[in-house]
Amino acid sequence: MRPARAADERPDDHLDDLDDHADNDLGDHPDTDLGGHPDADLGDHPDTDLDEPAEHARFAAYTAELEHSTPAEEPALVRRILTDPDRTMAESAVTRHLDRRAAAIHATPDYTEWARSMAAATAGHAFLADRLREWTLLRDVCLNHPWDPEALTRSSSDWLQLRLAEAPATPVPALTLLADQGRTKRIRHLARTSLRLRRGGSRPCRL
Template sequence: MTPNDDPTDGHARFDQLSAAVRESRPGDDPALIATLLAEPDRLMAESVLTSLVDSRAELLGSAASLAAWAEPLLDAVGADGFVARRVREWGLFKALQSGASVDREALAAASNWLQRKVVEEADSAVVLTVLGEVARTKRVRNLAKTRAGRLRSAGR
C-alpha cells in the first residue's frame, strides 16, 4: 500500500495483496502468508491465499513437494476450509498427473474446478475414462470421454 491508499478500502488492499502474490518468490512465502493471515477480511485473505496456493502448485513438481510446502499454511488455516481443500485437490491433480492410481471416490467428490482442470490437462486415458464416468456435470463427462478416446487412439 502507498501512503495515499486508504487502508479501509478493501479493493485497494485486495489489489495490493494480489500483486504481492504475483510478484513474490517462494522464499517470500512465510512473510506473505503471515500478512494474509493478519488480513481482517477473511474472504479476501482466503481468495488471495488460494491464488498463492495455485501459483505455488503450478511451480512445484510433485504432490509430495506441494504437501511439504503447504504444511505450515495448513497448520495456520486449518484442515477444513476452502484453502485446505484447494491444497488437497492440487495434491490429487499432481498425483494423477504422475501416474498414481485413480481414486474414483476422490475424483467424483472433487470440485468443478478440479474436474475441469483434469479434463483440460490430463494426459492419461485411464484418468479421463474414470472422470467420464464420475464427473459431476454432463459436459465434463462428455469431454472426458472424448479426450480419453483420442488419447487411446494416439496410444496413450
C-alpha cells in the first residue's frame, strides 16, 4: 500500500516522473531520470526486476484513454480515473489531460462549456479545481477579457505566473504586473524579458 500523500504534495509534482515511464523504455530514453532506480544500469544487474511499477502503467493507460476520448466520453472517464486508489497518480493523469486540452482550446468558444463539464467531473479535487480556475484566468488575460489583477498576483500559482511571464505575446498589462509583483525573482525576470522582446500590439497567447 502506498503511504498517504503529504499535505503539501501536488499532483503536478509527479508528472515528470510518471511521464518518464509512460511510453518509454528506460534504456532508450535519454531524458529518463534514473536517480530513483538504483539498478538502472541493467547490464550490470542481471537480476534487476524489469516489471514496470503498477502506477506508471495505469498512468500511461489513463493518459492514452483521455487523449483519445470523445467530448461525450470525457467527463465520465475523468470521474472513473479519479476513483483510482492512488489519488496522486490519478490527479496527475487528469492534470496532464486538462493542460493539453486547455492549451488547445482556451482561445476558442468551445472552452467555456468544456471547462464547465470538467469542473463538474473533478468536483471534490481541490488541485484540479484550481488548475481549471487558472486556465480560465489565463484565457481571460490572453483574450483581453476583463480579469482581476489581484487574482493573478495574490491567488495564482507559480505555474500560471510562469506560463504568462515567459510568453512575449502575453498582453502588456499582465506582463507589467508580473514584472513588478511576480511571486518569484524568476517570474519577475521572465516578465521583464518578455516585455523587452514584445513588439507591436496585443496578440493571442501562444502556449
